[in-house]
Amino acid sequence: MKQFFRLLLVLMAGAASLHADDGYRLWLRYEPLATQAQRDYLREQIACIVAPGSSPTVEKAVAELQRGLGGLSGQPVDLRAAVPELGSFLLLATADDEALDDLELADDLDELGPEGYRIQSVERDGQTGIVIAANRDIGLLYGSFALLREVQTAHSLSHLDLASKPHIQRRLLNHWDNLTRTVERGTAGQSLWEWFQLPDYRTPRYEDYARACASVGINGVSLTNVNADALVLTPQYLEKVAALADVFRPYGIRVYLTARFSAPMELAGLDTADPLDDDVRDWWQDKVSEIYARIPDFGGFLVKANSEGQPGPQDYGRNHAEGANMLADALAPHDGIVIWRAFVYAAEEQEDRVKQAYNEFQPLDGQFRDNVAIQIKNGPLDFMPREPVHPLFGAMPETNLALELQLTQEYLGTSVQLAYLAPLYEEVLDTDTFAEGPGSTVAKVIDGSLTDRKLSVISGVANIGTDRNWTGHPLAQSNWYAYGRLAWNPELSSDQIAQEWTRMSFDRNPAVEDTLVPMLMASRETVVDYSMPLGLHHIMAWDHHYGPGPWVDQGRPDWTATYYHRADREGLGFDRTSQGSNALEQYAPELRQRWERIETTPLNLLLWFHHVPWDYRLRTGNILWDELAYRYQRGVDAVREWEQAWADLQGQIDAQRYAHVAALLKRQEKDAVQWRDAVLLYFQQFSQRPLPAGVEAPAHDLEYYQNLQEHYVPGTPSHQ
Ligand code: GCV
Numbered sequence: 002m003k004q005f006f007r008l009l010l011v012l013m014a015g016a017a018s019l020h021a022d023d024g025y026r027l028w029l030r031y032e033p034l035a036t037q038a039q040r041d042y043l044r045e046q047i048a049c050i051v052a053p054g055s056s057p058t059v060e061k062a063v064a065e066l067q068r069g070l071g072g073l074s075g076q077p078v079d080l081r082a083a084v085p086e087l088g089s090f091l092l093l094a095t096a097d098d099e100a101l102d103d104l105e106l107a108d109d110l111d112e113l114g115p116e117g118y119r120i121q122s123v124e125r126d127g128q129t130g131i132v133i134a135a136n137r138d139i140g141l142l143y144g145s146f147a148l149l150r151e152v153q154t155a156h157s158l159s160h161l162d163l164a165s166k167p168h169i170q171r172r173l174l175n176h177w178d179n180l181t182r183t184v185e186r187g188t189a190g191q192s193l194w195e196w197f198q199l200p201d202y203r204t205p206r207y208e209d210y211a212r213a214c215a216s217v218g219i220n221g222v223s224l225t226n227v228n229a230d231a232l233v234l235t236p237q238y239l240e241k242v243a244a245l246a247d248v249f250r251p252y253g254i255r256v257y258l259t260a261r262f263s264a265p266m267e268l269a270g271l272d273t274a275d276p277l278d279d280d281v282r283d284w285w286q287d288k289v290s291e292i293y294a295r296i297p298d299f300g301g302f303l304v305k306a307n308s309e310g311q312p313g314p315q316d317y318g319r320n321h322a323e324g325a326n327m328l329a330d331a332l333a334p335h336d337g338i339v340i341w342r343a344f345v346y347a348a349e350e351q352e353d354r355v356k357q358a359y360n361e362f363q364p365l366d367g368q369f370r371d372n373v374a375i376q377i378k379n380g381p382l383d384f385m386p387r388e389p390v391h392p393l394f395g396a397m398p399e400t401n402l403a404l405e406l407q408l409t410q411e412y413l414g415t416s417v418q419l420a421y422l423a424p425l426y427e428e429v430l431d432t433d434t435f436a437e438g439p440g441s442t443v444a445k446v447i448d449g450s451l452t453d454r455k456l457s458v459i460s461g462v463a464n465i466g467t468d469r470n471w472t473g474h475p476l477a478q479s480n481w482y483a484y485g486r487l488a489w490n491p492e493l494s495s496d497q498i499a500q501e502w503t504r505m506s507f508d509r510n511p512a513v514e515d516t517l518v519p520m521l522m523a524s525r526e527t528v529v530d531y532s533m534p535l536g537l538h539h540i541m542a543w544d545h546h547y548g549p550g551p552w553v554d555q556g557r558p559d560w561t562a563t564y565y566h567r568a569d570r571e572g573l574g575f576d577r578t579s580q581g582s583n584a585l586e587q588y589a590p591e592l593r594q595r596w597e598r599i600e601t602t603p604l605n606l607l608l609w610f611h612h613v614p615w616d617y618r619l620r621t622g623n624i625l626w627d628e629l630a631y632r633y634q635r636g637v638d639a640v641r642e643w644e645q646a647w648a649d650l651q652g653q654i655d656a657q658r659y660a661h662v663a664a665l666l667k668r669q670e671k672d673a674v675q676w677r678d679a680v681l682l683y684f685q686q687f688s689q690r691p692l693p694a695g696v697e698a699p700a701h702d703l704e705y706y707q708n709l710q711e712h713y714v715p716g717t718p719s720h721q
Contacts, residue, residue: 004426022655024470027213027478028505031072031153035509042075046158047131047483048088049081053098057251057364058138062093062145065212066076069149077363084484090130091148093141101134107162110136116220116253117166118144120151122159122705123300131161133693137225137396139220139253141496146216153505154612165490168448171458172372173221173257173337174214175303175405176177176465180230183721188714189473190466194224198245207245208422210465211252220253223460227305228341229261230270234288238678245294255300257340260328262304263312264288275317276327288616289331301337302328303376303460313321321345321361322368329370340403340458341369343393346559349589353582354559355381359392367399372442374458379429381584384462385538386413386420386529389596389606390429392601393437403458404447408480411546416473418669419643419662420528421521423495430491435589444491459488474665476657478506479521496522499653512653516646523639530635531673535629536574539565545714549671549679552707566715572615573625574608585610604628615688627693629684633677634696640670679706 022299034040047070052063063080070078070091084090084100094100096110104123113119123132133144147165151158177185178192195204214222224242225233232238246256265271265284274281292299306324314324325341331340331695346357362375369375384407394402406426413420423433431445437451445451446461461484463684465470472478482505483498487702499513499521507513533540537663544549554563567575577584578597585593596602596610599617607613615626623631623682644666678699680691683706692698713720 003623007584008685016413020680021657024475024478024658025209027471028482028502029069029149029212029216029281030155030508031069031149031504032214032508033075034073034152036619040074040076043070043152043158044076047078047090049076049085049102049629050091050093051084051100052141053100054093054095054138054141056138056260058142058253060396061146061215061251062138062142065142066091066145068620070152070540071148079592084125084128084130085614087128089128091418092130092132093145093375094132094134094140095138096134096136097284101132104132105275106134108164111133112166112167113140113164116140116218117164118147118150120144120161121133122161122553125287131158136637139630142215142253143218150216150501150505153509154501155504156413157508158189161625164439166216167419167489168444168491169457169459169488171221171300171403171456172219172458173223173279173300173458174193174219174408174463174465174484175223175227175460176463177226177228178224179226179408179721180232181721182241182467183716185226185228185717185721186409186411186462186618186716187464187466188417188465188716189471189477193465193467194241194245196238196241199241203244206467210471211249211254213471213481214254214485215252217482218489221255221300222249223257223259223300223303223340225259227259227303228311229259229305231261233258234260234264234268234292236291239292239295241535246296246298247296250298255298256296257291257300257303259303260304261312261313262306262316263350264325269598276319276324277317282327282330285328285331289293289335291614291670293335293337299335299337301332301372301653303340303342304328305342305344308342320365322365325373325375326370327370330652333370333372335448337372338456338458339373340460340620341373341377342405342406343375343391344383347689348557348559353577353584354564355577356582356584356587359587363394363396365400366397369400370415371401371455374402374403374558376405376460378405378407379425384412386525386533387425387536387605388538389588389592389609390432390434390443394432394443395434395441395451395586395589396543398436398452399706400456401449401456401458401703402446403460404443405460405462406484407462408484409462409716410477410480411716412541413525413532414462414672415547416477417665418528418672419520419524419666420480421483421499421524422480422497423487424522426484428493430487433591435591439591448491461488468663470502470606475661476517476521493709510653513650516650520643520646527673529634529636529674530632534636535604535625536606537566540610542711544719545711547711548709549676549683549706551683567612568684570687570689572617573629573684574615574688575610576612576613577610582613598704614717615690623693626671626688626690630681630692633681635639637673637677640666640673644670675706675709678702693696 120137182192263274305311307315329339343358346354381391434441449457481501482502499518540551542548551562616624682703
């Protein structure tokens, strides 16, 4: 069977388009299939498109199909008013369209919900056809992208029978974009939103962004930085926001805004933003009504409150529930929601930073309104290359819990380094919290099924900017793609998604697939190896977060590296067991038991939970110090292997993307070497042990690495 698909893939390999390619088209390239026979086959399967509906969304679906099928088959595809007497057809129809009447669909459509679709091969009066059926027009658009994906990934079009609906209702990108167009932690150019030009000029890029999002099922976009600017809530800016919402609407995408908690004071001169104050409540109610008058499908507010200097309800002695509920009450009549972030911690707090969010939020379980979701980062610290799952997942059964993932690679090498993040997302989604017994995965917590919650939300912090290829690193487009696919269906595998994305982005070239998919799949673990292996965390450089900084020990303690790695003459790592900070107490007994002892803790979380002696012999047979050194070396070796593998693809990939990635891999090797040498030299001061055989000696001394300075790293707030 595998052989058969392989053969099909080879046969359907795209006509190698080796001219320069700037990556703008993302995975929606639609280059012609490789041979005339394949193009003819596609034409035979779909000779024309029939779409009885005429909404803006249906128009977008038809336009995409014409663009896609036309491109892939090399010939324009007609749009017809009715199913033709002769020739195969592609019919797009919602449940109430008469065109479905004499066709037998496998099941009725009720199961598909508002956004799902069914794609099925059918026969009518001896004619063969394909039907995309849905309850709503947006399902037809999602189904159209799914059908195109089938062709782009070289799947057969005969006997089609696919049905799909999203597991999570609200699937958002969170842009940390400032109104100045800088992007916090964004490393792919400026913000896409041209605020000064809006609402009058709308760059075509907005629509291409919306197409890409819809193609993977993303249905919400929070436009502005969570470190919020109240200006976006003024009439002048709401008019601009409305213009963007108008572009996104046909693609099923709602806009959300970040609400600065002190906005009533800043914009209306109120002397308080106390959520229980009547004037404050009235102000928000009026503001929300004003927003809905302009944007009837406005999604709601995303709020960062009482965190890293942002204002919030605690400034008035109120708690997070009181703050969130005040906004929720204003939004509820309009079907809007509040996404309230749980990323809170305080410099003055003596408690282990990773325990603080749980301590604040868990006691509030059951106190939030039904239209509030608490948005929790995947781990309890801050998007590290690896963290254990956040203990709040599973600990608030009476509350809607949303998952926040990061696409932008703040701690994984920005858009300079290759890190395909779907394996990280998958690891988080599949983690068992044991909250309601075995099988209580994070995926089930956030899709609401575990404790029957009615609102489900997932967010990804965008890695998108004005760079021509959108994401800076040409291969980082895969993270946008993968996030959307997993948000739609958290049960997909990262491997399958990598394969899909590679086929779509490199025109079904099997040589590229054979090389690139394993590279993508290994990349996140490789970054872990050469930067923060064995559960190390937060040992990056100060402020801009690029490169190593295990020596950082000045400034706010919980922003230093020494707070986290705790290296001393005895060993390395943060003791979070009952003997230490006892962060373990926040997890279910099954996880606690697993992580309480060094012997049973997975090596990839070892130093997160334990302070381990340098000469402690691990189950690999190596003592800690040697294992640490081997992992750093392994990371460097992997990057070198990719460079070689990528070089073998020269001539198989267009020159522009080939050269860009080749240069970035070279830089990644340099960076990996720097991480290895700097960190090992630094920890060697404590371990007092030689590097084991097979680990390369550093080219410089520790002082050299400590003196290296990166200036103006893109996305760094203090440089913006
Ligand atoms: C938007 C980290 C980042 C900040 C970011 C913050 C957050 O601290 O370094 O830039 O601010 O997370 O998620 O709110």
